[in-house]
Structures are given as structure tokens and as C-alpha cells.
Amino acid sequence: MAKPLSRRKFLAGSLAATGALAAPHLFAAQPDPASRQATGVKVGEVTDTSAIVWMRLTASAGPNVKGKDFPRGKPIVRPKDVRIEDLRGACPGAAGRVRVRFSTNADLKGAKMTDWVDVTARTDFSHQFRLTELQANTTYHYAAETTGPNGKPAHAALRGSFQTAPAPDRYEDVTFTVISCSAFRSLDHDDGFHIYPAMAALRPRFFVHTGDNVYYDSDILYATGVEMARYHWHRMHSLPRHVAFHLQVPGYFEKDDHDCLQDDCWPTGKNDRVDPLTFAQGLSIFREQIPMGERTYRTQRWGRGLQVWFLETRDFRSPNNMKDGPNKTILGKDQKQWLFDTLRASQAEFKIVICPNPIVGPDRVNKADNHSNAAFRTEGNELRRWFQKNVPDRFFWINGDRHWQYHSVHPDTGLHEFCTGCASDRHAGGTPGENKKIHRFHRVRGGFLSVAYRRADKRGAVTVQHHDVMGKVVNEHVFRA
Ligand SMILES: [Fe+2]
Structure with a gap:
């Protein structure tokens, strides 16, 4: 991992990395x-x-940068003789x-x-x-x-x-970015992920974290209990690049399995990695550490051109190991009805669902956690067919969770899906491989996604771009009204 840089070197490095001149105050390192x-x-x-x-x-201006560090291999339970405030990244x-x-x-x-x-x-x-x-x-x-x-x-x-946000009756050009899966053990710079200055250089109106903000059950030191779970958030959100970014770019935060409790979890599932932390504590810590309104699923207009939906995929889900059928759900009855009602009622030119998890994939055959897996095929089919019938165009799906970048199109329903990929190259992997029938783009690296709504000649267009961790565009798809 790169050593932390002096402020001057940090500035120069960040600007060179993103290839764009951003406001200097975005890169205040100290x-x-x-x-x-x-x-x-x-x-x-x-x-x-x-x-x-x-x-x-x-208690202090910055995190404990000289605190005790542990190897990034297999996580361990914090040794009893080491206090949380003495850990690297602690912010009492x-x-x-x-x-x-x-x-x-x-x-x-x-x-x-x-x-x-x-x-x-x-x-x-x-x-x-x-x-x-x-x-x-x-x-x-x-x-x-x-x-x-x-x-x-x-x-x-x-x-x-x-x-x-612009009022719903006004057309306005809007750019936003989407990320996923930011594991501390996979940091690509001591001051924070490269994707933060790279995203800032695009001057997004907002950004979305699709979940796995932190990894309670698999990062350096298990989040065994409320205070250790809080420590995971402090360690991540005190990184100087992240602090600088959040001071300039507002966010919508979603949660997934690892920042809720543990891998592929559901409310009644067994907790065998971060005990005594509970699912209920995981939900309340998320809302404590993140600015969030009353509901974990919500939708927001960004002018007349754009409406974005943020879905919740942990709070209401059936057990992953339940037999698939009409009663098995990820979204839950109320959220699903709300999604259908609000999509049907929307007057926005483009409609975008941003969900922690995929619905097109493809994913590995041994997985049983999302709508692209056979384990949730019934609800997956219901949703995909509903979208095909009710929002046949100017609609697409963005997801995180999977640790590779892709653009895929569902062969039967034509639904477009864009996966952000994970936050750094170090974290990438896990793909079942490129599938020429479904993938239009497939890349096993980290990075982020940008979405730009632009209006010209009384027509809107949305450009979706995959970026590498430094911000370079590696794929582009344009939807036109
Ligand atoms: Fe992840």
C-alpha cells in the first residue's frame, strides 16, 4: 500500500490520478x-x-493513525488486552x-x-x-x-x-456516481480509496453507496459487538479523502449484508461470525452512522428528467435457504407494492432503480442471495416481467454487491443492468465469467459508475459510464428519450 503523502504531494498526486482539475479544498489531507x-x-x-x-x-481532530494494526489476512477477534481507542483508525x-x-x-x-x-x-x-x-x-x-x-x-x-435537487417540474442536467463494496482491507491508498478523488473530479450532484460500506464479518478485526461495529464505521469515514468528499458531495446510502451483520444474511438467520452483534443492532447502527430518513426504501426526483429509486434488500427478506415460490421475497410485500405504484405514477423522463443487489446477473450458480439466483427466481421473474410490461424503456437497474463491473441485458425481458463493481482492484473477483449472450461489458476490476442526464433539442439522454478506480472511462452506454 502507498505511504501517506505530504499535503503538497497528495494534491499533485490526486490531480494527476483523476486527470482533471478539481477544487483544491476537496483534497485537504490534514x-x-x-x-x-x-x-x-x-x-x-x-x-x-x-x-x-x-x-x-x-475527542481528537483526526483518527488514531498510529494505532495498533493487524494483518489484512483472515480477520481476528480483537485481543482482550487491546482497547478500541488504541486501534488504527479509532475515533473515540x-x-x-x-x-x-x-x-x-x-x-x-x-x-x-x-x-x-x-x-x-x-x-x-x-x-x-x-x-x-x-x-x-x-x-x-x-x-x-x-x-x-x-x-x-x-x-x-x-x-x-x-x-x-431541482424541482420535479424543471429539466436540469444532473450527474451522479454510484459505488459499492468498500472493504478497509482492500484500500488502495492510506488516505482513502482512489475512487473518492476520482468521483469528486466529475463534480457529481450526489453519490450513492449501494452497500457493504464496511465489512463487519470479514474485515481486519471482526465487529463482535456494538462498539466494534461502530469502530468499523469510524475507521472508514475518518480517512482524509472520504472526509473531504463527504463535505462536498451529498449521498444516499444503502446497506447490504456485510454492513448489516454478515455474509448473505437475513433477519432470522444464524449469526456465526460476529456474535454477540445482532441483526437488529446492525440495522440501528446503520441508521446511527448514516444520514437517513424514516424509510430504508425511498425515491427521489432530480428534476423533470430523472427519478431514482433506492431499494432495501435486507430488512424484509425471506430466508435464503427457503424453498423458492410465490411467498419467497427479498423486497417484502409493502416495498414491492410501493415500487410498482411509484414507478407507475412517475412522470420523470428516465427512471432508474438503484438496488444493493443484481436482478439480471449472471451470478455464480452456487449463490442464493439475489434475484439473479435460482433461489429467488419466482420474485425475480415477477419483477422483470412487470418492468418489461410497465416501464419498457427509459428504465434500467443499477446494482453493487458483485465484485466485478458489468453491463448486462436480460435475454427474455430486455432489462438493462449496470454493476458498479467494488471500490478497488484489490477486492475484485468472483465472476462466473463473461457470458456473450448477456454481457455487453464485463471487467474484473474495481471502480465506479457515473450517470449523466443531459437535455438537448427538447430531448433527454442518459449516459452511463463505468470508470476504473482512477476515473478513466472503460465503458459507456447511452439511453435516448
Ligand atoms: Fe461486497
């Missing part, structure tokens, strides 16, 4: 020593009128107060502010503010401010910005 937000700020669930701002108060929380000041002016003139809120160990010293009554299609600048208990001392703030 936190302000007077700040106390080692795990950064995350903005999520942006709509045309609202956003959620996630904050967390920490601290009690105190947090608030957000935000304004449409870069200098925060005329800023509105939330009340101060006390943070305690109960929420891992985090808090989520819901900002409302925002203007559509507008850039908001913010200062995430913290103090010690009772207001003293005041720390240095973290500054960031985000843009609200």
Missing part, C-alpha cells in the same frame, strides 16, 4: 487541529426542499454540543442555524439535523460547529456545501 470531528460530516437524503446533516463530536467520541449554520452565501452571510444539541454516548456522540424549507436547485454552504459540554470550549468548524 484536519484542522482545533476541530473535533474526526469522522467528518455527511449530508444525506437531499430533496428539492430538505437535507439531513450527520455530525459526530470526537466526546460529549459536547453540535449545531449547523447554513446559508446560500459562501461566506455564510445571513446564515440560518439549528439549535445546539447535546451529544452523548447513547448515539455514539452523533446527531442528525433535518434542514427544511430549502430552495430547490440551490447551493447551500454550511459550518458544522462543535463545542465541549455546556458550550466550552468552542472548536474549529468543518465547512462544506451541497446542492438541493
